[in-house]
Amino acid sequence: MSDTLDHPRSPLTAKDWAADMEVRWCPGCGDYAILKAVLKTVTDLGLDPDRTAFISGIGCASRFPYYVESYGFHTIHGRAATIATGAKLARPELDVWVVSGDGDSLSIGGNHLLHLVRRNLDLVYLLFNNQIYGLTKGQASPTSRLGQVTPSTPEGSIDQPVHAGSFVLGAGATFYARVPDVAQAQLVEVMKQAHDHRGTGFVEILQNCIVYNDGAFAEVTGKATAPERQLWCKAGEPLLYAGGRKGLRFDPAAFDLVPFTVGEDGFEVSDAVVHDPTNRRLAQMLAARDDVLAMGVVFQTDAPTLDGLHHARRPAAKEDLQALLEGRETWVVA
Amino acid sequence: MNAEHGTARALVVRFAGDSGDGIQVTGGRYSAAAALTGADLATFPDFPAEIRAPAGTTYGVSAYQVQLGRDLVRTAGDLVDVLVALNPAALKVNLEEMQPGGVIILDQSAFTERNLKKAGYAVDPSTDGSLAGFRVVALDIQKLTQAAVKEAGVSAREAARSRNFWTLGLILWLTGGDVAATRSWIERRFEQDIAAANRLALEAGHAFGETAELGRIEPILGVAGSPLPPGRYRSINGADALCLGLVTGAKLAGLELLYGSYPITPATSMLHTLAKLGAYGCDVFQAEDEIAAIGVALGASYAGKLGVTGTSGPGMALKTEMLGLAIAAELPLVVVNAQRGGPSTGLPTKTEQSDLFQATLGRNADAPLPVVAASSPGDAFDCAIEAIRIAVTHMTPVILLTDGYLANASEPWRVPELESLPPITRPDPAGRSPYQHDPETLSRPWIPAGTKGGRHRIGGLERADGSGAVSYDPANHQRMTELRQARVQKIADFLPRVVLEVGEPGDDLLLLGWGSTKGAMAQAAAELRAEGLKVAHLHLRHLAPFAHDLEALLASFGRVLACEMNMGQLAFLLRGHYGRPVAALTKVSGRPFQVREIKQRARQELTGALGAVA
Numbered sequence: 047m048s049d050t051l052d053h054p055r056s057p058l059t060a061k062d063w064a065a066d067m068e069v070r071w072c073p074g075c076g077d078y079a080i081l082k083a084v085l086k087t088v089t090d091l092g093l094d095p096d097r098t099a100f101i102s103g104i105g106c107a108s109r110f111p112y113y114v115e116s117y118g119f120h121t122i123h124g125r126a127a128t129i130a131t132g133a134k135l136a137r138p139e140l141d142v143w144v145v146s147g148d149g150d151s152l153s154i155g156g157n158h159l160l161h162l163v164r165r166n167l168d169l170v171y172l173l174f175n176n177q178i179y180g181l182t183k184g185q186a187s188p189t190s191r192l193g194q195v196t197p198s199t200p201e202g203s204i205d206q207p208v209h210a211g212s213f214v215l216g217a218g219a220t221f222y223a224r225v226p227d228v229a230q231a232q233l234v235e236v237m238k239q240a241h242d243h244r245g246t247g248f249v250e251i252l253q254n255c256i257v258y259n260d261g262a263f264a265e266v267t268g269k270a271t272a273p274e275r276q277l278w279c280k281a282g283e284p285l286l287y288a289g290g291r292k293g294l295r296f297d298p299a300a301f302d303l304v305p306f307t308v309g310e311d312g313f314e315v316s317d318a319v320v321h322d323p324t325n326r327r328l329a330q331m332l333a334a335r336d337d338v339l340a341m342g343v344v345f346q347t348d349a350p351t352l353d354g355l356h357h358a359r360r361p362a363a364k365e366d367l368q369a370l371l372e373g374r375e376t377w378v379v380a
Numbered sequence: 381m382n383a384e385h386g387t388a389r390a391l392v393v394r395f396a397g398d399s400g401d402g403i404q405v406t407g408g409r410y411s412a413a414a415a416l417t418g419a420d421l422a423t424f425p426d427f428p429a430e431i432r433a434p435a436g437t438t439y440g441v442s443a444y445q446v447q448l449g450r451d452l453v454r455t456a457g458d459l460v461d462v463l464v465a466l467n468p469a470a471l472k473v474n475l476e477e478m479q480p481g482g483v484i485i486l487d488q489s490a491f492t493e494r495n496l497k498k499a500g501y502a503v504d505p506s507t508d509g510s511l512a513g514f515r516v517v518a519l520d521i522q523k524l525t526q527a528a529v530k531e532a533g534v535s536a537r538e539a540a541r542s543r544n545f546w547t548l549g550l551i552l553w554l555t556g557g558d559v560a561a562t563r564s565w566i567e568r569r570f571e572q573d574i575a576a577a578n579r580l581a582l583e584a585g586h587a588f589g590e591t592a593e594l595g596r597i598e599p600i601l602g603v604a605g606s607p608l609p610p611g612r613y614r615s616i617n618g619a620d621a622l623c624l625g626l627v628t629g630a631k632l633a634g635l636e637l638l639y640g641s642y643p644i645t646p647a648t649s650m651l652h653t654l655a656k657l658g659a660y661g662c663d664v665f666q667a668e669d670e671i672a673a674i675g676v677a678l679g680a681s682y683a684g685k686l687g688v689t690g691t692s693g694p695g696m697a698l699k700t701e702m703l704g705l706a707i708a709a710e711l712p713l714v715v716v717n718a719q720r721g722g723p724s725t726g727l728p729t730k731t732e733q734s735d736l737f738q739a740t741l742g743r744n745a746d747a748p749l750p751v752v753a754a755s756s757p758g759d760a761f762d763c764a765i766e767a768i769r770i771a772v773t774h775m776t777p778v779i780l781l782t783d784g785y786l787a788n789a790s791e792p793w794r795v796p797e798l799e800s801l802p803p804i805t806r807p808d809p810a811g812r813s814p815y816q817h818d819p820e821t822l823s824r825p826w827i828p829a830g831t832k833g834g835r836h837r838i839g840g841l842e843r844a845d846g847s848g849a850v851s852y853d854p855a856n857h858q859r860m861t862e863l864r865q866a867r868v869q870k871i872a873d874f875l876p877r878v879v880l881e882v883g884e885p886g887d888d889l890l891l892l893g894w895g896s897t898k899g900a901m902a903q904a905a906a907e908l909r910a911e912g913l914k915v916a917h918l919h920l921r922h923l924a925p926f927a928h929d930l931e932a933l934l935a936s937f938g939r940v941l942a943c944e945m946n947m948g949q950l951a952f953l954l955r956g957h958y959g960r961p962v963a964a965l966t967k968v969s970g971r972p973f974q975v976r977e978i979k980q981r982a983r984q985e986l987t988g989a990l991g992a993v994a
Contacts, residue, residue: 065837067837067849067850095835096830096831096832096833096834096835097830099682099683099829099830101679104840111837111839112837112839112850115835116835117829117830117835117836117837118836118837118838118839119682119709119829119837119838119839120837120838120839120840120841121675121705121839121840122701122702122704122705122840125671125672125675125701125702127672127675128667128671128672128674128675128676128679129675129676129678129679129682130679131665131672131675131676131679132638132640132665132675132676132677132678132679132680132681132682132683132687133679133680133682133683133829134679134683135638135663135665135676135679135680136636136638136663136679136680136681136682136683136684136685136687137683137684137685137828137829137830139830140683140829140830157668157669157672158668158671158672158675160668161667161668161672356663356665359658360658360663361658361659362659363659363660363661364659364660367627367628367631367660367798368797368798370624370627370657370660371624371628371795371796371798372612372614372795373614373616375412375416375561375565375614375615376612376613376614376795377415377416377418377612377613377614378610378611378612378613379418379606379608379609379610379611379613380610
């Protein structure tokens with residue numbers, strides 16, 4: 047076992063990346079699809095499992111590291127971001143992937159997510175958003191919708207839900223993407239981009255909890271309704287959805303994006319806002335919508351990473367520890 | 381002054397004034413000047429939690445006490461021989477601890493009607509005879525300083541700020557010292573005109589003593605010789621010594637260090653010191669909160685650096701869950717707790733030893749970990765190395781306890797020779813499974829994330845002994861819980877024998893302590909022994925696990941009295957461990973023990989045990 051990380055990339059298959067461990071999610075859980083996509087992503091990227099670490103908090107999503115044949119650390123509730131920060135600072139060459147759920151990231155771990163994102167640590171952050179606490183049997187989470195009836199909110203949730211995208215963009219995220227768990231190909235593609243992004247590649251995955259919140263995204267992902275609810279962002283292209291029949295235009299009076307139908311009320315394709323993934327204001331407007339959900343890479347910009355700055359700033363090593371111990375003023379007792 | 385035949389062997393000086401008066405600097409520089417003459421000394425900085433507490437108030441008084449001696453000095457002293465009071469409030473709160481016949485130096489300029497009222501004086505105590513038992517030197521220090529610094533050309537406000545250096549000059553003269561060392565420090569420390577003003581004030585204060593024919597109080601600084609063992613010395617406080625110990629320990633173990641921390645009094649000084657030591661393999665990370673601070677440290681250990689975090693009581697409470705994870709995952713980690721008065725926010729700048737239960741027991745479930753406590757500023761260096769040694773050889777989080785008093789107090793420290801320090805050998809993980817426990821230490825190998833060929837999964841869920849798979853098997857959890865207990869107990873196999881500081885096994889009374897109470901306890905035991913009483917003193921560095929031979933040693937004494945700045949936590953732990961009676965002398969006033977307090981209680985114990993003792 048050598049300490050060096052200078053090992054060559056190996057041609058591995060997705061099977062090689064699967065840990066020899068019984069996967070314990072509920073049958074039909076969206077997590078299976080995400081696991082499959084992640085294994086394909088790391089395989090396609092040709093990553094080295096010996097220099098890759100999956101780090102998670104607590105919750106269904108956070109069991110993830112046990113199932114990947116790399117380094118893995120299943121930590122404590124909400125704190126994965128802190129452990130990941132320490133690991134990345136200690137070993138910048140380490141390819142770090144944080145896996146976390148909506149309760150883990152946006153409730154108990156909200157503070158750490160805020161700071162991880164603003165520091166722009168160079169890692170991938172996968173948020174499995176199923177809008178429910180699954181592992182504790184179905185309580186309302188910070189992304190649960192208003193009025194949602196759960197064992198902890200029998201009269202319906204009265205907490206305003208948080209948009210994960212709005213939160214991280216507000217904290218200064220340099221990369222925000224969103225994908226539903228069922229969009230396997232796009233999920234792989236987006237995760238590759240998140241990995242190649244220098245900084246925190248934050249990916250919100252809409253994940254179905256089949257036991258406690260089944261169908262939370264049925265409309266968003268259902269065959270018939272999906273076109274009306276998903277808008278795939280492409281840099282330099284107009285923000286269109288519903289097969290190009292609808293779009294989002296900027297309404298100066300509302301100071302917001304508003305939907306329109308092409309050819310109605312005098313609006314044409316040319317009225318749709320052209321997507322610029324480097325525009326944080328635009329990304330904020332997209333992330334805050336509940337009607338049509340922006341998918342794909344909503345925002346991406348270049349910024350220095352914390353790990354980069356941290357190591358760049360480190361002073362040149364001094365060897366003379368003895369002189370340090372002695373300090374500036376010493377005297378001799380004979 | 382403890383003077384015999386006119387030659388004092390020790391002197392206690394206390395500087396006191398508003399928290400903006402530069403009292404801590406004055407005391408620190410006086411101590412440094414005294415140390416350079418070869419005197420032994422111990423200091424007690426004592427300041428309010430407010431950065432600039434309202435001027436003139438009793439609760440805003442900042443003080444710095446130092447005992448210097450030509451014999452070994454163990455404490456900052458019980459009673460004050462020389463008090464410098466820069467305002468009425470400083471006089472009021474310190475008068476109670478004056479040595480009868482001691483010297484009080486007052487700055488008359490501050491004894492205004494308004495200040496007297498703020499301090500709660502109806503009449504000026506310097507004129508109403510209430511200081512009759514002392515030798516009072518009342519001077520208009522403000523005016524004298526302003527006159528002295530005129531040629532520096534600084535503003536009146538700046539000139540007034542040099543008052544502390546004028547006072548320092550005077551005290552140096554009164555106690556037989558010179559200004560050379562302080563003068564060169566001022567030149568290094570301050571910008572041109574401020575440096576000039578401070579230097580002029582210092583020299584003027586010193587010259588005033590001479591020309592005003594005040595008469596030297598006690599020329600202890602002018603006496604030759606030193607009670608200290610030969611060697612190269614520097615002055616150091618507990619926080620700095622601990623930081624140097626961390627850096628040195630990491631080097632001895634061949635590791636780099638990552639210190640994660642969140643600002644909290646009195647632990648913050650470690651953050652400041654370590655932030656300057658990047659060139660010595662120390663990374664510092666200021667985290668968003670206490671939990672992140674320990675999380676970052678644990679993450680660093682996970683990836684192969686030595687993770688260290690430092691905090692004080694309330695911060696410790698927040699770190700508890702992460703400690704449990706470090707125990708479950710069996711990763712090395714050092715957690716420093718600079719204890720302060722509590723509960724809750726409590727007394728941020730005052731000292732206490734009340735986090736012993738928290739350190740040894742304060743986690744959910746059976747979650748044992750080793751606890752080490754430093755007993756003096758210099759000992760903090762050794763304890764930091766010891767904490768690192770235990771953490772990396774036994775793969776466990778270690779709690780290192782210091783306290784607010786230790787962190788701030790300073791003493792002459794014989795600088796260790798690096799070559800003389802034994803290296804910390806880490807177990808070789810080669811060829812071992814990450815989940816396999818070494819039979820000698822019961823520890824698993826440390827295989828940092830990123831190590832070629834070592835990949836594995838670990839976490840807070842219970843894992844199967846040997847395979848590392850998640851396991852809810854009842855027998856396995858029983859075994860793993862026992863293993864975690866045994867693993868910490870095993871550390872005792874590697875501990876040195878406990879050695880009495882003072883006295884012999886079988887004495888009538890054992891004074892048992894831990895942490896910063898050591899000086900006062902050793903002094904008390906030595907003085908009682910000099911009276912012919914059979915009193916011993918033992919000071920524990922390892923509070924979990926206890927050394928194997930502790931039980932037999934305790935059993936040899938007629939009585940055991942634990943002296944602690946808490947409500948009796950060590951006494952409680954020992955009673956539970958050994959089923960033996962242990963009495964407790966407790967103090968939670970935010971101030972360290974005085975020698976006389978310990979002696980008084982020790983006498984009572986002996987009386988109770990042996991009948992009347994003279």
